Amino acid sequence: MTITRRTLIAGAGAGLGTLAFASAAQAQAAGASFMSFSFAEEANRALVQKLVDDFSARGSAMQVIGSAWGDMQRNVMLRQRSRQLPTAVQISERWLPSFAGMPEIMNLDEAVGRPALEAAIEPNVLNVGRHEGRQLALPMATGSIGMIANREVLQRAGVERVPVTIAELRTALLAVRDRIPNSVPMAMATKNPNSIPLDVLIWVWAHGGRVIDDAGKVVVDDPRTVAAFEFMTQLMRDRLIAPEIDRPDSRRLFGQGATGFYIDAPQARTFARTFSGRGEAFDAVLQPMAIPVADSSIPPVAMAWGNMVIFFRTGDAARDALAGRFAQYLISDEVQATFPPALSALPVTRAARNSPAVANDPYFSAWARATGQVRLHEIGVWSNAPELSVILSEETQAALLGQKTVAQAIAAMKPRLEASMQRRA
């Protein structure tokens, strides 16, 4: 075939035309969207799809995008840099300081109105989404992160009482290890840098220690914190916890009766129902429990937990108004009475919390009794949380896997955390 100048120009024109058509089609497709990590979880996918479908049915088309919990922050940041931010994003409460600096983030005091928010939601719940005087996140479901025991596993292991102290916990774990073959007595998160800090903080608090105090001082060499690290490494040496475990693994092991204890949010019930294959019949197996403590002078401390939604301005007035409507929809009675309880989480509005379905749910009551003090994730509250999490995870993993002694890990961790806090300042 002979290529003439005319065919070349025609070909180039056709190519450019196709490109323009594809760009226009993509621009049209890029409508309002809700990015959700619950949607990426098999157990919750249908719930989120229904939530968004019901909103779309009101005439405001919304698309749902799934993103794994561990990839959520990364995906949002990447979308910001490529100017493809979704309209709304489901976040964990501890990520808010990282997102608060984004110029596109919407102030819900303006988008929804402060009076409307205060009328619907208790101030202490609403404040979890407040950052430096602005309401940047809308609480959607709330609760705390605590510990859950598997009654059937404890029974098979001959453990008659839910442990209250660290010493009792060790005894129970040894019983599970020795009497249930191929079990992981406690499914502590030991693999994923995004999951490790949560378990570490819980055990540090259970020993009365801290990693970073309220003033931002690194106190990881406090003897109580060191004792917590010794406790965790001893668990690994005694095969009471296992390497290569992430939160999704813990949930599966729990549902399959292969672990006695693990740490999670109240959503644990939904995961257990799915992974056990026994649905609601499995509820009787779940035992929410207070975090065992090193001695009776230390109160059990749980971690504040919440699913929140942040919204982004696009500059398009219609889409920004749609974001406001979606926010109002999420705290409507219709959603709050059904969606958070279906996730096994507490609703955030007064009306939904007082509804019989929530107030009379024995699981929620047991969870509330077991919670004790609730404290914020002490890494997540800092704007350099991602870097702090990486450091804490790396050094903890080094100690757990025997690459470093606890003293070496703490000695390496402290200056790294301090340097990060100094850079933040």
Next chain:
Amino acid sequence: MSVAPARALPSSPPVSRLAARGGLKAGERRVGWIFMVPALVAFTAVILWPFISALGLAFTRYDLRTPEPIFIGLANFRAILASPQILGSFVTTFVFVTLATVFTVAVALAWALILNQSFRGRALLRTATLIPWVLPATVAAFVWAWIFNSRFGVLNAALLSMGIIDLPQAWLSTSAGAMTAVVITKVWISVPVTTTFFLAGLQSMDREQIDAARVDGASDWHVLRDHIMPHLRPVLLVVLVLAVIGNLQQFDKIFALTGGGPVRATTVLSIEVYRLAFDSWDIGMAAAVGLLWVATIVPPAFLYLRHLLKDA
């Protein structure tokens, strides 16, 4: 005899339009450039511009707390020199590249020598050899992750059933185990293509040369050392350089298999850049490490290009 008056020569002789625009060669060059434009545009947009941008970012502070990059000169490079973790990534990269390259070349050469022999089923075996190469890299990595899994892995099951170990081992949770796993996976995936290179080299060899050596009493080792290896030297050079470049760039298999862990045991430079950029959100530092990473790839790439251009 009359002489016709000489015709006055015009000052500029009339030429064709083609000749006026530089002739046939120049026309071909112009068409050549026109055909190159799409590729140049794509290269500039997808490779050159991001690379230059990243080059610039290496001299900035650009993280979660700085919405726009701030020029800080060489501070990122000073921080790299002061960071045992990042310097450790260079060592890890060196270990990974060395092991993966050496084992890939050794196994592929041995396998090519076997596949070069005449035996029944050779064609089938040659075809089957390509299977690891056909598999997507992440699928291959997940296959190996399951093999090494501490709870459900085939390796533990086999060793337990043979009585070699008493308890399941967490292979991917020790530094040596994780590095061994990523090297095995990389070698398994790379051997088919490398074998193909060697096989092509072996098939171009004169059999009579080997037969003559054998008549002279040469052993297998001597045939390999004195006849086969000298013949394969150009192929070996290309394979080595390509393997080094490929292993320096390695990311997907390691990330899917170990995520750079446990701790930092398999954090090669590509993983380090990813972690800095997308876990710690320190884009400036990630760009600086990326720049040094590119610097490690330049020497083998230069060697390879020089070899190609010399043969062109």
